[in-house]
Amino acid sequence: MTNEHPGGTAGTLIIGAGEAGLQLAVSLRQKGYTDPVTLIGAEDQSPYQRPPLSKAFLGGDMDEENLALRTEEFYSKHEIDVLPGTRVTDIVLDEEGHGGLATTSRDGAISFSKLALTTGSRPRKLNLPGKDLDGICYLRGIPDARSLRTRLAKASRVVVIGGGFIGLEAAAAARQRGLAVTVVETFDRLLQRVAAPPISDFYKKAHEKRGIDIILGSGVTSLHGSDKKVSGVELSDGTVIPADLVIVGIGVEPRTELAEKLGLACDRGIIVDSGARTSNPDIVAAGDCTIQPHPRYPAESIRVESVQNAVDQAKIAASSLLGHPSPAPAVPWFWSDQGDLKLQIAGLSNGYDDFLIRGEPDTEHFTVLYYRDGHFIAADAVNSPHDFMAAKRALTLGSTIDRSRATETGLPLKALIGEPSTESLRN
Numbered sequence: 199m200t201n202e203h204p205g206g207t208a209g210t211l212i213i214g215a216g217e218a219g220l221q222l223a224v225s226l227r228q229k230g231y232t233d234p235v236t237l238i239g240a241e242d243q244s245p246y247q248r249p250p251l252s253k254a255f256l257g258g259d260m261d262e263e264n265l266a267l268r269t270e271e272f273y274s275k276h277e278i279d280v281l282p283g284t285r286v287t288d289i290v291l292d293e294e295g296h297g298g299l300a301t302t303s304r305d306g307a308i309s310f311s312k313l314a315l316t317t318g319s320r321p322r323k324l325n326l327p328g329k330d331l332d333g334i335c336y337l338r339g340i341p342d343a344r345s346l347r348t349r350l351a352k353a354s355r356v357v358v359i360g361g362g363f364i365g366l367e368a369a370a371a372a373r374q375r376g377l378a379v380t381v382v383e384t385f386d387r388l389l390q391r392v393a394a395p396p397i398s399d400f401y402k403k404a405h406e407k408r409g410i411d412i413i414l415g416s417g418v419t420s421l422h423g424s425d426k427k428v429s430g431v432e433l434s435d436g437t438v439i440p441a442d443l444v445i446v447g448i449g450v451e452p453r454t455e456l457a458e459k460l461g462l463a464c465d466r467g468i469i470v471d472s473g474a475r476t477s478n479p480d481i482v483a484a485g486d487c488t489i490q491p492h493p494r495y496p497a498e499s500i501r502v503e504s505v506q507n508a509v510d511q512a513k514i515a516a517s518s519l520l521g522h523p524s525p526a527p528a529v530p531w532f533w534s535d536q537g538d539l540k541l542q543i544a545g546l547s548n549g550y551d552d553f554l555i556r557g558e559p560d561t562e563h564f565t566v567l568y569y570r571d572g573h574f575i576a577a578d579a580v581n582s583p584h585d586f587m588a589a590k591r592a593l594t595l596g597s598t599i600d601r602s603r604a605t606e607t608g609l610p611l612k613a614l615i616g617e618p619s620t621e622s623l624r625n
């Protein structure tokens with residue numbers, strides 16, 4: 199069966215019904231696009247929020263029905279055709295390269311005149327002896343979170359492999375349920391990939407204070423089991439930590455297989471330009487699956503795994519598909535709730551050569567400000583929303599924050615924002 203749209207217009211096909219795919223569809227409609235829009239997703243649910251899966255949902259404070267990003271009425275009102283539970287398995291472009299046909303897992307094919315890839319990422323998997331034992335869990339989608347929530351209710355000893363955001367959020371949720379929790383991290387500090395040492399040290403101390411054991415600088419060599427169920431985690435020094443539940447949070451891999459089939463350039467993600475165009479400029483891509491340039495981080499292309507990036511890049515992709523000028527790139531920002539600790543990040547600290555600490559980490563309210571070549575580039579604010587807002591504002595304006603007075607906590611950070619640069623970003 200081929201899905202031909204009425205009037206002979208094939209319309210836009212968006213593959214991947216997550217934050218990026220949904221925003222792309224919405225932005226097309228907001229910009230006045232009237233041809234058909236089809237949003238196709240392999241998961242059984244219509245687009246939903248992932249962040250609560252490792253926070254309120256896992257902790258039992260939020261239900262599944264509150265995860266949906268939009269209602270079914272919204273989709274029908276805006277004529278967005280959402281096809282959940284449907285995987286695109288192949289795509290053939292027509293000879294002119296302006297449209298084509300996508301084959302789906304549902305015994306059908308969909309023709310399109312414009313194509314967008316918002317295929318996201320998947321959790322990186324452990325490849326160790328014992329990796330398939332029952333009780334070894336990953337956390338990406340609703341089925342994972344549902345199963346983990348049920349398992350947490352029955353577990354007593356949890357080992358979390360990976361001291362990044364998802365691992366620490368899941369560890370905090372498990373600990374709040376009163377379980378014995380150990381976090382194992384290969385690097386010698388937590389959040390090594392994304393934050394400076396004071397943030398890593400703070401989180402280690404704060405989680406330990408709340409009863410979580412943290413083991414740093416230790417690899418996992420195998421998973422032990424009995425009766426096909428996990429019973430322990432063996433570390434590189436031979437220690438075995440008993441566990442009846444193991445949560446793995448060791449990063450994600452971009453889903454690039456369709457892009458590769460189409461011959462698009464990929465390197466740790468689908469390579470896109472500042473207009474979210476792939477190496478075939480008629481095809482756009484957005485969200486976790488991409489690697490992109492950013493005017494504030496000219497030294498390297500970046501892969502950003504965040505809701506903000508998925509949403510803002512999708513808006514840019516929609517403009518490119520319609521031949522409109524791109525909106526200015528936005529300031530990257532992110533948050534992580536680990537129990538009662540709220541971390542808000544503005545900007546990207548990659549390549550910082552200096553940082554300073556505003557406030558006292560022991561109070562659990564403080565901010566780390568990052569500088570490169572004397573210019574402010576990012577902030578990590580722990581339980582300090584005003585500092586976060588000021589930092590985001592400074593980055594939006596392209597201003598610096600006066601480092602000589604930034605540690606004066608009696609002075610609001612917003613009072614230290616310098617003159618705007620000529621290249622402001624979007625808020």
Ligand SMILES: Cc1cc2nc3c(=O)[nH]c(=O)nc-3n(C[C@H](O)[C@H](O)[C@H](O)COP(=O)(O)OP(=O)(O)OC[C@H]3O[C@@H](n4cnc5c(N)ncnc54)[C@H](O)[C@@H]3O)c2cc1C
Pocket residue numbers: 213214215216217218219238239240241247248249250251252284285286287316317318319337338339364453456484485486487502503504505506508531532533534535
């Ligand atoms: C547990 C968890 C907590 C998080 N917490 C935060 C947070 O606190 N703050 C934050 O900013 N970010 C957070 N993130 C990250 C954030 O959720 C992601 O960066 C964002 O959802 C990426 O959106 P996306 O649309 O690019 O990709 P995804 O949400 O991965 O969506 C891509 C979709 O494409 C589908 N797909 C892939 N291939 C095909 C195909 N061939 N056919 C059909 N469909 C396909 C996938 O099934 C998937 O549904 C969290 C992520 C997780 C998993």
